Amino acid sequence: MHAYSQDLRDRVLGALERGESPSAIAKRYEVSRLWVYQVRQRWEKEGKRQSLPVEVIGARGLRTRKR
Numbered sequence: 001m002h003a004y005s006q007d008l009r010d011r012v013l014g015a016l017e018r019g020e021s022p023s024a025i026a027k028r029y030e031v032s033r034l035w036v037y038q039v040r041q042r043w044e045k046e047g048k049r050q051s052l053p054v055e056v057i058g059a060r061g062l063r064t065r066k067r
Contacts, residue, residue, distance in 0.1 A: 004031065009049055012039050 008029060015025045022040070026033040042048055 004035070006049070009039055012036055013043055013049060016040050 008031070012025055012029060012031070015028075016022070016036070016039075022033050022036040025031075026036050
């Protein structure tokens with residue numbers, strides 16, 4: 001699994017700000033409607049446009065934050 005680009009997040013948030021529906025946005029950008037809702041929720045609650053840090057399990061099974 002990979003994080004979507006910042007450009008895509010910005011486009012989705014711009015479309016939401018223009019009043020477009022999450023369903024229409026998801027279809028246009030070929031992402032899930034749930035992801036559109038999650039991006040919007042993160043923006044509304046935390047004011048953050050960027051993705052969450054990704055946890056990577058290393059060779060020894062330790063969880064580290066990828067930056």
